[in-house]
Amino acid sequence: MKDTFYITTPIYYTNWVPHIGHSYTSLICDVITRYNKISGKQVKFCTWVDENSQKALQSAEEANMKIEPYLDMMADKHKAVWDWLGIEYTDFIRTTEPRHHEFVREVLQKSFDNGDIYEWEYEGMYCVWCEAFKKDDDLVFLNKTSKETFPISPKVKESDNIIKVCPDHLKTPDIIKEKNYFFKLSKYEDKLKKLYKDRPDFVMPSDRFNEVIAFTDRWLEDFSISRETNTFGIKLPFDESQVTYVWYDALFNYLTVCEKPHLTPTLSYEEREKLQKESSAFWPADLHVVGKDIIRFHAIYWPAMLMSAGYELPKNILTTWFFTVDGQKISKSLGNVIDPVEFTQKYSKDLLNLYLLSSFNIWQDWDFDQSQAVLTYNAKLANNLGNLVNRVVVLSLKLDENAGKLDWKISNTDMLQMRIAMVELSKEHMKQYDLKWAIDAMFTFLSVLNKYTDETQPWNLLKTNQEEAREVLYALAEWLRQVWLCLYPFFPEKMSEMFEKLWLEWYRESLENWWLKELQDRQETFHIKEKWNNLFERIEVE
Ligand code: ME8
Secondary structure (H helix, E strand, O other): OOOEEEEEEEEEEOOOOOOHHHHHHHHHHHHHHHHHHHOOOEEEEEEEEEOOOHHHHHHHHHOOOOHHHHHHHHHHHHHHHHHHHOOOOOEEEEOOOHHHHHHHHHHHHHHHHOOOEEEEEEEEEEEOOOOEEEOHHHOEEEEOOOOOEEEOOOOOOOOOOEEEEOOOOOOOOEEEEEEEEEEOHHHHHHHHHHHHHHOOOOEEOHHHHHHHHHHHHHOOOOEEOEEOOOOOOEEEOOEEEEEEOOHHHHHOHHHHHHHOOOOOOOOOHHHHHHHHHHHHOOOOOOEEEEEHHHHHHHHHHHHHHHHHHOOOOOOEEEEEOOEEEOOEEOOOOOOOOOOHHHHHHHOOHHHHHHHHHHHOOOOOOEEEOHHHHHHHHHHHHHHHHHHHHHHHHHHHOOOOOOOOEEOOOOOOHHHHHHHHHHHHHHHHHHHOOOHHHHHHHHHHHHHHHHHHHHHHOHHHHHHHOHHHHHHHHHHHHHHHHHHHHHHOOOOHHHHHHHHHHOOOOOHHHHHHOOOHHHHHHOOOOEEOOOOOOOOOOOOOOO
16 A cells, blocks of 8 residues: 555534535645645545534434434535535545444443543533533623623623523533543643653644643543433443434544444455555544544543543644634524635635635634635635636747647746746645645745746747747746646646646547646647636736
8 A cells, every 4th residue: 555644624513514614624624635645645635523412412402303303414414515625535424334333432442441441420510512521711791782792700790691602502501410430631741741751742732732731731631421310422331321423423434434434245355454544554544634623622622532442643733723704603594604605606626725725824713704705705816817728828829830739948047046946945835734825935936936037028029039039938838837737736626727738638538647746847838729718817806
């Protein structure tokens, strides 16, 4: 088997259809996967739905449906969004699948046998919508009349109008007193600290990692892994009256796909063995991409749970920040949810990809602004890239001899060096999962190419020196080819179309067969046969 690359999205809840925030995470995974695939890796890109939850039950009830058809419907809706957006996952897993239940019970039993899981009477506040126990510090006051929230302080008294709520869901947590099983996180404190020291890039970006480390330094409390009152989910193998919830259930899905591949009964023994071996080769995962809301669970609970069950740890965790819309948290109740399908139907997938990946640093919260998205698209794809492509096409067709055929070598060594530097820079950024930098490097290079075109004025050269005009146009076409190769993971459809138009219709297949480097190292002959329609039409800002 080739080098493997395994990447995961979070396991999304199914009580809603993915919105623009979920799409952001999935899109990052998609681009990183494509890059690794064309660079020669055997990729596994898993996305999923987190189904065994109380909130799924509540949502099914609200929809007046039985839980099974509700979950089937929501899983289909999730898949439909990803398929529409062109997210090319290799596996879509549901946590209600029997193979997952079987696997979670196996790991729970291992940790129980190790003495890492124990029983305890627990009393506390529980937010069903977060699926998490809460402490006073985690809550805020809500003024029911003004709908304002503010920090809890001893100076303010609770009343009918001032209530304590979860800041994310603005709902009062339930008070719960029940028998729970707990995971002995405290036992793993030293091992976690050693992990963070030995692997300084375990969590990226570093600011988030520092927060995780600071949290671990302050306080590592054992956490509850089961509920007595939950009825839906995976039963504990050592106490069937309890159901595990959220973290054991959801996180281990990342491993289920490696440890328990789909083995259909028609497979022979040898085929099963082979599949099993191939799947397990993907663990440890190369990258979990998660939002800042769940980084502690991934960076603290998850490694400890894996150590306890005897598995290797994932290599990296990339953390994204959050989008707001009109400065507000995205929420169904506020009615500000942006549906990525509607959005891309109205504008385009290229516009969404460009805006999400080039406008936002992943280490900052950002406001999603539709007008800004259009302006970014017009400036970068329509003007910077689209106009340059049009110029090269139109001018090449005006060459006297062999119009549209460009087969000269680049003689300008400075420019050749610049091209090599640009490709190397893009590669470095992609390896670091710095998608914004990778894409920015391309558009900066395109600005340089536009400037070069203005300076060399090939439209004048066509009248005075055809040979020089051909050389300039060849250089531009060759640099564009390199830019398209670097932009391919971001805009696979459009870049393939561009290659086709330059007589390079075999590029897509070659890229999908891992040939990025070979294509980057080639020097091509281009054949432009006709004027093209603009591939990136300008969009009017509303
Ligand atoms: O937390 N901006 O699932 P979930 C950016 N099932 N990203 C956003 C976002 C926003 N406004 N809103 C959501 C769960 N996301 C658990 C995970 S994993 C073992 C279990 C993205 O459906 C972001 O990646 O609430 C966030 O971490 C994830 O969706 C939460 O998805």
